[in-house]
Amino acid sequence: MQMTRIICGFAGIGKSTVARNNTGFVDLESTPFEKDWDRYVKVAEHIANNGYIVLLSCHKELREKLRSKNIDYLLVIPKKDQKAEYLQRYKNRGNTENFINLLDSNWKSFLSILPNEKVLIVGNYLNKEFLKNW
Numbered sequence: 073m074q075m076t077r078i079i080c081g082f083a084g085i086g087k088s089t090v091a092r093n094n095t096g097f098v099d100l101e102s103t104p105f106e107k108d109w110d111r112y113v114k115v116a117e118h119i120a121n122n123g124y125i126v127l128l129s130c131h132k133e134l135r136e137k138l139r140s141k142n143i144d145y146l147l148v149i150p151k152k153d154q155k156a157e158y159l160q161r162y163k164n165r166g167n168t169e170n171f172i173n174l175l176d177s178n179w180k181s182f183l184s185i186l187p188n189e190k191v192l193i194v195g196n197y198l199n200k201e202f203l204k205n206w
Contacts, residue, residue, distance in 0.1 A: 077120035078138065078145040080130040082183075083175065084161045085148050087127035102129040109137040117143060132185065155179045 081087045091099035098119050105112040112134060116126045128134060130147060138145050150158055155176075162172045175182070 076144045080128045080147045082149040084158045098124045099127045
């Protein structure tokens with residue numbers, strides 16, 4: 073069985089840091105795709121098929137598109153009790169006040185939807201320890 077080469081990660085989970093500090097990882101930011109999930113998945117699949125581990129957002133529509141194409145992925149999300157820590161991470165990395173307020177107001181509802189996924193890791197950050205154990 074082939075290792076899953078796509079990781080969908082919640083905002084602030086460490087996707088950009090992993091890609092910046094480890095070879096073989098590509099952080100494929102969703103913003104340039106302007107919610108064109110077909111194109112986003114097609115590019116991610118191409119990169120994964122060329123041997124890279126692709127780090128994607130965890131938008132619901134993206135996950136639905138991956139499942140509809142039978143593309144395996146791993147979902148990494150924070151624990152619900154890590155809200156304050158994550159809000160501080162967003163401030164530290166320069167996210168907009170609108171983004172921070174959105175996540176602050178919707179933290180529980182966003183995270184409550186995600187545990188229905190097939191493969192789920194909760195409470196881990198993407199880092200060397202996570203990657204070593206994965």
